[in-house]
Amino acid sequence: MSPAAYAQEAQSVEVFTAPSLTHFHRAVISELFKKQTMAPNWDGYGSPPPSRALINKAASIMAMLNFDETTQGRVLALEGGGVQIECLKGVRELHFSFFPEGTVEYLKLEEGQAVSEGSLVTVAKMRDLESWLD
């Protein structure tokens, strides 16, 4: 371990870093972390903010995907403590929903119409979907 790497670990304030993040990644991951600061009962129906563990998981997965600068993104909190990431490119949209119990679901849309949906278990499957957006 390099001394610089060691020094990073002696600090306690946590920072998300990755070797290379596009503007899209940085914007989406930044929005993800902001969601954990939402107030409890933010929707008036008793929903908690997304948990730190859920946000960390979603951010780590998003950082592994290869969305380029032309992708637009939006992050929404879901009722019950989940979080949804919407990726848009042209007329196609890909929505990833992360739920507190650990499941991840996707929805493909084209010109606003649902094309297909399902559950995800691997990052490889997410990458297949990501290529559909291109």
Place this chain on the structure above:
Amino acid sequence: MIIMGDTLNILGNPAEKVERSLPLYNSPPVIETVLGLQFFPIEGFSLLHLGLFWSRVKQEYPKYQIKPPLSPVVEQFEGLKFSPQPLGVEFSHEPEVRCWLIDQRENHLVQIQKDRFHYNWKKATGLEVYPQYDTCKPRFAREWERFSQFLTDEKLGQAEITQCEVTYVNHLDMGQGWSSYSELDKVFTGLSSLSDRKLLREPEHLSLNYVYVIPGKKGRLYIDVRPGIRREDGTQIIQLHITARGKPASNQLDDLLQWLDLGHEWIVNGFTDITTQYMHTIWGRKL
């Protein structure tokens, strides 16, 4: 602490007035400082001792977290022989851990493992004012003395210090002096004007690493610059991480503090050297 012109009054005690010669900022971007020691593993120190020590300081540090231990890092210099611990194989079923003891407001943290002791001050809400080194140092000294006394009381001997370390973590928030990586020449000295370039203007990622030897082979200064996103609030930042590390003259508290003073001096002067006057104005440089 009261700042009176060029004079810094430590803890408000007139008897402890010292002249301030280092740069001083009204609102520096520091988010965390670490004052620490490394030592040879304390023989006989076990997980139970972490709990025993916690019971002594629990009123001040009611929270805790268990973390993986940090590896030893010792500054080596050509021709300077460091005496490592005698090699040997030790069989133990006890997991190696580092314990964080945290105060109620989560501004103060003591990190302990069998060969390390660190005291951290950090911003927890983001609104706290950096208390300055001259406030952190006495607190470090107090906590170290408490731990040393604990070792004596438990008949574990005294720690043989191998390294002292000072770390300052600075967060340069996007929107405060810079808004894209092409503007980082406004933040850091030594970068040519990125915005004037024809082709290579805004990098997707940027990292800077500098290592300097502290004269007299007293240690090294490490500067690490990298972009990141603060997990606490999602703010995009450039993290400027500066660490000074080296071997103190002896195990005596005065010598430990003297080395920490040296490390602090290098960090403050290094921070001022590597950042621009434009940013110094934003941070309210006073000296």
